[in-house]
Amino acid sequence: MAQAGRPNPLFRNLTAKIATLPMIVTALVVFVGCSVWTVVYSFTASRALPVSKFVGLDQYERLFSNARWEQSVTNLLFYGVFALVFSFVIGFVLAALMDQKIRFEDTFRTIYLYPFALSFIVTGVVWQWILDPGLGLQATLRGLGWETFSLNLIGSKDTVIYALLIAGLWQGTGFVMVLMLAGLRGIDEDIWKAARVDGIPKWKTYVFIVIPMMRGVMITSLVIVASGIVRLYDLVVALTDGGPGFASEVPAKYVFDHMFARANIGQGLAASTMMLLSVLIIVIPWAYLEFGRKKGR
Amino acid sequence: MMPTSVPIDAYSPHGRKPKRIMEPRRIMLYAVLLVAVLYYILPLWVMVMTSLKGMPEIRLGNIFAPPVEITFEPWVKAWSEACTGLKCEGLRAGFWNSVQITVPSVIVSMAVASVSGYALSFWKFRGSEVFFTILIFGSFIPYQVMLYPLVVICRELGIYGTLPAVILIHTIFGMPILTLLFRNYFASLPEELFKAARVDGAGFWGIFLKVLVPMSVPIFVVATILQITGIWNDFLFGVVFAGTQNWPMTVQLNNIVNSTQGVKEYNLNMAATMLTGLVPLTVYFLSGKLFVRGIAAGAVKG
Numbered sequence: 168m169a170q171a172g173r174p175n176p177l178f179r180n181l182t183a184k185i186a187t188l189p190m191i192v193t194a195l196v197v198f199v200g201c202s203v204w205t206v207v208y209s210f211t212a213s214r215a216l217p218v219s220k221f222v223g224l225d226q227y228e229r230l231f232s233n234a235r236w237e238q239s240v241t242n243l244l245f246y247g248v249f250a251l252v253f254s255f256v257i258g259f260v261l262a263a264l265m266d267q268k269i270r271f272e273d274t275f276r277t278i279y280l281y282p283f284a285l286s287f288i289v290t291g292v293v294w295q296w297i298l299d300p301g302l303g304l305q306a307t308l309r310g311l312g313w314e315t316f317s318l319n320l321i322g323s324k325d326t327v328i329y330a331l332l333i334a335g336l337w338q339g340t341g342f343v344m345v346l347m348l349a350g351l352r353g354i355d356e357d358i359w360k361a362a363r364v365d366g367i368p369k370w371k372t373y374v375f376i377v378i379p380m381m382r383g384v385m386i387t388s389l390v391i392v393a394s395g396i397v398r399l400y401d402l403v404v405a406l407t408d409g410g411p412g413f414a415s416e417v418p419a420k421y422v423f424d425h426m427f428a429r430a431n432i433g434q435g436l437a438a439s440t441m442m443l444l445s446v447l448i449i450v451i452p453w454a455y456l457e458f459g460r461k462k463g464r
Numbered sequence: 465m466m467p468t469s470v471p472i473d474a475y476s477p478h479g480r481k482p483k484r485i486m487e488p489r490r491i492m493l494y495a496v497l498l499v500a501v502l503y504y505i506l507p508l509w510v511m512v513m514t515s516l517k518g519m520p521e522i523r524l525g526n527i528f529a530p531p532v533e534i535t536f537e538p539w540v541k542a543w544s545e546a547c548t549g550l551k552c553e554g555l556r557a558g559f560w561n562s563v564q565i566t567v568p569s570v571i572v573s574m575a576v577a578s579v580s581g582y583a584l585s586f587w588k589f590r591g592s593e594v595f596f597t598i599l600i601f602g603s604f605i606p607y608q609v610m611l612y613p614l615v616v617i618c619r620e621l622g623i624y625g626t627l628p629a630v631i632l633i634h635t636i637f638g639m640p641i642l643t644l645l646f647r648n649y650f651a652s653l654p655e656e657l658f659k660a661a662r663v664d665g666a667g668f669w670g671i672f673l674k675v676l677v678p679m680s681v682p683i684f685v686v687a688t689i690l691q692i693t694g695i696w697n698d699f700l701f702g703v704v705f706a707g708t709q710n711w712p713m714t715v716q717l718n719n720i721v722n723s724t725q726g727v728k729e730y731n732l733n734m735a736a737t738m739l740t741g742l743v744p745l746t747v748y749f750l751s752g753k754l755f756v757r758g759i760a761a762g763a764v765k766g
Contacts, residue, residue: 182668183587190580193639194595198602201613261500264493275497278504284748286697288714289741292721293507296730306525345756394604401699405718422608439608450604
């Protein structure tokens with residue numbers, strides 16, 4: 168390779184190694200080291216400060232008998248399934264419509280994508296105001312004559328999760344649309360021509376030919392949307408702060424609250440270990456599918 | 465070899481020009497697109513309109529109505545008087561904190577990641593790809609998993625609760641995506657360039673600074689856009705690592721809206737929200753397709 172036969176290969180090598188030291192340290196100390204630390208200390212009785220008093224699976228027993236954790240996981244699963252399905256459906260449909268040689272494509276794309284530039288805090292605060300039952304959308308539509316209109320998503324334990332969904336999808340679907348559009352544009356025009364010659368209806372061409380051909384983009388979108396869902400935190404803090412009660416709690420918030428607000432580090436670490444485990448369940452099969460086949464990428 | 469990024473062309477329409485006559489199908493198509501436009505644009509409309517109204521007008525209960533009497537008082541109040549926790553000095557402090565966090569974080573993270581990407585594409589050594597793979601997979605680990613050990617590390621370094629801590633954290637978590645971005649860009653440059661510089665006697669830093677960096681302005685622009693919006697919008701790292709006196713704008717916005725007691729001033733809240741969103745929105749509207757390219761480049765890998 169680059170170093171072969173150079174007069175002073177060891178020294179040259181050293182410069183490159185020193186230059187990549189931050190990357191090596193990040194990979195080994197932060198991503199591997201810190202994750203291992205978290206798993207190890209999740210078996211301790213750490214409260215306000217981490218201590219190495221091991222208590223076996225105590226933290227996990229406490230975790231799984233905790234109603235708030237159970238609610239957090241249920242919420243995340245519910246949110247996750249719906250967010251995934253809707254962002255894919257909306258993202259794909261919008262991308263397919265945008266791909267029909269429309270006018271003002273740039274304008275449409277700019278409008279669909281701008282929420283993605285905003286933070287989850289901004290997103291949460293805006294939707295909190297729109298969904299405010301007293302003066303928001305509900306009051307507006309009632310004031311305009313639709314007296315029976317009822318939309319108190321945030322105030323009710325059963326519906327608060329839909330508020331999170333509406334806000335989350337508002338922020339993120341534009342991005343999925345952009346990815347899907349790039350995927351659609353990557354498909355050869357001849358495929359469309361061939362399908363047209365064969366008299367295959369457009370929707371069938373999409374479902375049976377085009378979507379299977381977009382495998383790469385679909386997997387990328389899946390991984391991005393899914394890892395975003397697991398991280399769901401800021402939006403909840405800004406929109407509902409986990410309420411009413413703990414009806415809109417999520418695992419990331421459970422972790423944060425136990426570590427930084429309730430001085431119960433061991434419990435927070437056990438919960439974050441469970442988050443790590445769930446991500447591994449998503450990432451390992453994907454990595455296997457993606458990189459198992461084509462060696463060395 | 466991975467593609468560097470999606471070429472800009474991929475977003476432009478190709479094929480025949482749109483038909484002139486509006487058939488029913490086309491009308492349907494535009495109708496659906498316009499309904500979607502409503503969903504995406506109404507919050508922005510509501511934000512701006514609410515921020516320009518006085519509270520009596522807001523209590524009339526029509527969030528969509530434009531203000532009868534335009535007032536900029538909520539903006540002034542949000543900027544200089546709103547209560548963010550104990551102090552009531554407005555978002556001003558948060559804005560400058562965000563600037564102080566964002567500027568060095570963007571510079572440091574890009575400097576570190578571009579050198580790593582350069583070393584990975586031109587100065588491969590045993591194991592360099594292994595570290596890179598760990599880095600990429602590490603980027604999928606939820607931040608919560610690494611949060612507490614990083615607090616411990618920052619405490620040991622004596623920087624916990626200061627600006628350097630939050631800059632360090634942004635550099636760490638920006639590294640996977642930025643290194644990938646730079647590595648792929650450098651890998652797409654011709655190797656002859658590198659060899660010619662070697663023959664001319666340039667070393668590791670010489671080649672990087674004199675040959676590659678001047679050629680790589682586009683990728684630096686894309687990375688800058690990605691990092692400015694990402695770091696400006698961050699909440700978690702700011703609240704954990706920056707320390708109360710350095711809390712970024714997002715944290716202070718959340719405090720203004722969600723921890724104030726008494727009557728909620730919605731116009732002030734919306735003005736504060738607009739102020740917080742202004743920097744990333746400006747970057748977005750100014751950079752246009754480059755923004756799209758940045759986020760897609762970060763995403764369309766493999």
